[in-house]
Amino acid sequence: MTSKYTIGIDFGSDSVRALIVDAKNGESHGTAVCYYPRWKEGKYCDPAASQFRQHPLDYIESLETAVKGALAEAGSEIAKNVVGISVDTTGSTPVAVDRNGTPLALLPEFAENPNGMFILWKDHTGNAEAEEINELAHNGSIDYTKYVGGIYSSEWFWAKILRTLRVDEQVRDKAFSWVEHCDWISAELTGNTNPLTLKRSRCAAGHKAMWHEEFEGLPSEEFLTILDPLLSGLRDRLFSETFTSDEVMGYISPKWAKKLGVPENVVIGVGAFDAHMGGVGAEIEPYSLVRVMGTSTCDMLVAPTEEVGHLLIKGICGQVDGSILPGMLGMEAGQSAFGDVYAWFQRLILGPVNDLITDQAVKDKMADELIPHLADKASQLALTENDAIALDWFNGRRTPDANHTLKGAIAGLNLGSDAAVVFKALVEATAFGAKAIVDRFISEGVPIKQVIGIGGVANKSSFVMQTLADVLNMPIKVAASDQACALGAGMFAATAAGIYDNVEEAQKAMGSGFNKEYHPNPSKTPIYEKLYAKYTEFGQFVENK
Numbered sequence: 001m002t003s004k005y006t007i008g009i010d011f012g013s014d015s016v017r018a019l020i021v022d023a024k025n026g027e028s029h030g031t032a033v034c035y036y037p038r039w040k041e042g043k044y045c046d047p048a049a050s051q052f053r054q055h056p057l058d059y060i061e062s063l064e065t066a067v068k069g070a071l072a073e074a075g076s077e078i079a080k081n082v083v084g085i086s087v088d089t090t091g092s093t094p095v096a097v098d099r100n101g102t103p104l105a106l107l108p109e110f111a112e113n114p115n116g117m118f119i120l121w122k123d124h125t126g127n128a129e130a131e132e133i134n135e136l137a138h139n140g141s142i143d144y145t146k147y148v149g150g151i152y153s154s155e156w157f158w159a160k161i162l163r164t165l166r167v168d169e170q171v172r173d174k175a176f177s178w179v180e181h182c183d184w185i186s187a188e189l190t191g192n193t194n195p196l197t198l199k200r201s202r203c204a205a206g207h208k209a210m211w212h213e214e215f216e217g218l219p220s221e222e223f224l225t226i227l228d229p230l231l232s233g234l235r236d237r238l239f240s241e242t243f244t245s246d247e248v249m250g251y252i253s254p255k256w257a258k259k260l261g262v263p264e265n266v267v268i269g270v271g272a273f274d275a276h277m278g279g280v281g282a283e284i285e286p287y288s289l290v291r292v293m294g295t296s297t298c299d300m301l302v303a304p305t306e307e308v309g310h311l312l313i314k315g316i317c318g319q320v321d322g323s324i325l326p327g328m329l330g331m332e333a334g335q336s337a338f339g340d341v342y343a344w345f346q347r348l349i350l351g352p353v354n355d356l357i358t359d360q361a362v363k364d365k366m367a368d369e370l371i372p373h374l375a376d377k378a379s380q381l382a383l384t385e386n387d388a389i390a391l392d393w394f395n396g397r398r399t400p401d402a403n404h405t406l407k408g409a410i411a412g413l414n415l416g417s418d419a420a421v422v423f424k425a426l427v428e429a430t431a432f433g434a435k436a437i438v439d440r441f442i443s444e445g446v447p448i449k450q451v452i453g454i455g456g457v458a459n460k461s462s463f464v465m466q467t468l469a470d471v472l473n474m475p476i477k478v479a480a481s482d483q484a485c486a487l488g489a490g491m492f493a494a495t496a497a498g499i500y501d502n503v504e505e506a507q508k509a510m511g512s513g514f515n516k517e518y519h520p521n522p523s524k525t526p527i528y529e530k531l532y533a534k535y536t537e538f539g540q541f542v543e544n545k
């Protein structure tokens with residue numbers, strides 16, 4: 001029998017990755033990455049104002065390049081036998097679309113307007129709007145935030161929509177509906193982007209748009225109109241039904257089949273967020289915490305609904321039926337900046353150096369080697385309970401208890417504090433932020449059986465991973481696949497294409513296991529307990545000042 005292949009496509013914050021896998025055993029036959037060209041130039045963003053926008057052309061062009069690159073590596077025999085494609089993306093990353101589902105920035109008059117582009121998850125321009133949503137939800141007859149941890153975040157759908165409609169009259173007049181990146185790109189591949197009929201992801205809707213069966217879908221028209229009359233009528237132009245990612249979105253359009261060089265009967269699965277598909281790719285099972293550790297972190301947990309469905313877990317990014325594994329309750333938490341904290345420190349050091357040095361080869365070497373060099377130095381430092389302490393809230397705090405107005409901080413420096421000392425404190429801060437999440441799940445009644453790491457940092461930095469194991473005082477396994485999100489998407493594609501009856505079967509057959517395990521160092525864990533207490537105290541001081 002001829003082998004069948006699927007393509008998992010993983011849109012991260014900076015780049016898209018495509019992975020061609022054998023649907024029988026998950027073996028990789030080709031992979032390629034493409035960085036978003038406009039994003040790379042820093043276009044349409046204003047980090048100081050927390051504005052992060054991505055042009056739809058960045059996605060379309062990079063998708064084509066990455067998939068073609070991966071297929072070129074796989075060869076034409078494999079390309080001919082591709083049966084399914086599924087896509088994961090960051091989120092909440094919504095875009096305003098016209099009646100046809102075309103993102104406004106693809107129309108000539110909006111081509112350079114950041115408000116007509118995708119509003120990336122880490123854009124916090126809607127802080128005030130998120131606050132208003134919380135105010136109204138907490139004081140009304142129904143608390144629409146109850147399944148999203150009790151606090152609505154400016155990283156999410158409604159805060160972004162409301163903010164944009166308020167500040168941009170042109171977008172307000174043209175926006176017919178709004179679509180999440182994971183829904184739009186999957187719809188684009190099928191050729192049906194009609195916002196009224198395209199299948200919306202349960203994962204995106206439940207975690208970020210306050211969609212729940214109990215509310216008969218999205219928050220009521222009354223709630224939205226009281227929030228702001230500008231939202232009036234939009235609910236009917238969004239969606240009431242949602243779909244899990246084992247379902248078929250549609251078939252690839254002839255245009256995309258030709259562009260990518262795959263058959264016309266390829267199934268396109270319903271999309272979801274990167275972290276959720278990553279959890280599946282890392283063989284998530286009940287009560288395993290899968291940490292997707294990259295620019296930010298997402299902490300994914302699944303549990304049988306009958307065991308935890310009665311709980312309302314405070315301060316996380318939502319509990320949604322089927323958002324990770326269809327049929328189970330999916331829970332999400334995370335940190336708004338993880339690797340991004342290290343990236344900030346790298347920019348701090350290299351910014352002025354790059355201004356003063358002209359030799360490009362030297363600049364490239366510094367960019368490649370600075371973080372590993374600092375990690376090496378930091379790992380040699382003694383650990384004491386008087387070490388410098390930092391807060392990881394450089395991009396606000398996602399969980400526990402979202403608050404995107406919070407900022408990072410460092411305390412306890414002296415004239416001897418060099419770059420390695422500060423880097424160590426920053427890495428520890430990101431690990432302490434992770435501990436706050438783990439502790440919250442446990443205190444809310446959700447046990448954690450094991451921790452699994454995936455993502456760029458999990459694969460690249462043994463210093464960060466060892467520090468995390470020491471701070472959590474738990475062993476951490478690292479998934480063998482360095483493309484767990486794309487692999488998860490490949491598993492969903494195989495299920496949607498009918499090769500497996502359910503995603504668990506696809507996980508068993510296609511999973512690539514684990515290749516590393518970090519164990520807590522007993523000489524460090526008691527010191528980290530004391531430092532964690534200081535982190536908590538420092539955090540309370542900064543939050544309440």
Ligand SMILES: Nc1ncnc2c1ncn2[C@@H]1O[C@H](COP(=O)(O)OP(=O)(O)O)[C@@H](O)[C@H]1O
Binds near residue numbers: 014293341
């Ligand atoms: N050697 C390293 N040690 C620690 N962090 C690293 C290292 N190399 C890169 N990073 C961090 O990894 C992050 C990118 O993670 P990655 O998973 O590749 O991307 P994404 O989050 O876009 O999916 C960046 O924030 C960067 O600072």
Ligand SMILES: O=C(CO)[C@@H](O)[C@@H](O)COP(=O)(O)O
Binds near residue numbers: 296332
């Ligand atoms: O927030 C979510 C999912 O809910 C992620 O898409 C977001 O953190 C982006 O993650 P990365 O860029 O992959 O670190």
